[in-house]
Amino acid sequence: MPLIQWDETMSVGMDELDDQHRELIDLINETYAAIQRHDEPLMTSLIDKMRDYSVVHFRAEEAILRSCDYPGSDVHAGQHRAFEDKVADFRRDMFVKTNLSQVFIFLSRWLTNHIMHEDRKFILWLPETDDKGA
Ligand SMILES: [Fe+2]
Numbered sequence: 312m313p314l315i316q317w318d319e320t321m322s323v324g325m326d327e328l329d330d331q332h333r334e335l336i337d338l339i340n341e342t343y344a345a346i347q348r349h350d351e352p353l354m355t356s357l358i359d360k361m362r363d364y365s366v367v368h369f370r371a372e373e374a375i376l377r378s379c380d381y382p383g384s385d386v387h388a389g390q391h392r393a394f395e396d397k398v399a400d401f402r403r404d405m406f407v408k409t410n411l412s413q414v415f416i417f418l419s420r421w422l423t424n425h426i427m428h429e430d431r432k433f434i435l436w437l438p439e440t441d442d443k444g445a
Contacts, residue, residue, distance in 0.1 A: 313340040314419050321423075323430050325437050328375070331368040332426055338364055339419050346411055358405065362398045369395070372430075381436040390429060394421060 315336045322329050342357040369391040376384045397418055408414060 314343040314416065315339055315423055321426050323426070323437070324434050325375075328372060328430070331371065332430075335361070335365060335368055335422065339422065343412070343415055343419065346415055351406070354405065358398070358402050362395070362402060365391075365398065366395060376433055376436070379433075379436045379438060381433045383432060387429060387433070390425060394418075394425065397421065 313336075317333050317336050321332060323332075338357060338361040342354065342361055345353040345357050369388075373384065373388045373391065376387060381387070401414060401418060405411060
């Protein structure tokens with residue numbers, strides 16, 4: 312069973328960002344499965360992929376927020392940097408931690424909460440598109 316399941320309650324009303332969130336969630340689920348199997352080489356490559364993709368996604372999201380003058384842009388970008396730091400800490404300590412699954416679950420919950428509560432705050436600032444509010 313996947314750790315996180317994307318559903319419509321996580322939609323921010325823009326296909327580009329929803330697709331990126333789904334991609335990130337897929338990577339989190341794959342990484343978690345590798346952690347549970349203690350597959351260290353796979354864990355390492357997946358956490359690197361997840362880290363790199365989260366940076367790409369956060370930059371894209373921040374550019375969109377700035378382009379539509381979202382007033383919370385700076386605070387929001389700061390939250391993204393905090394997540395990047397958490398992932399970097401995880402990556403650094405992943406082979407010395409005994410509670411790796413728990414720490415990873417904490418990371419995944421952080422991201423789910425961020426999408427559902429922080430990302431959804433900017434919905435009203437996004438440009439009107441056909442997929443918005445669907
Ligand atoms: Fe965000």
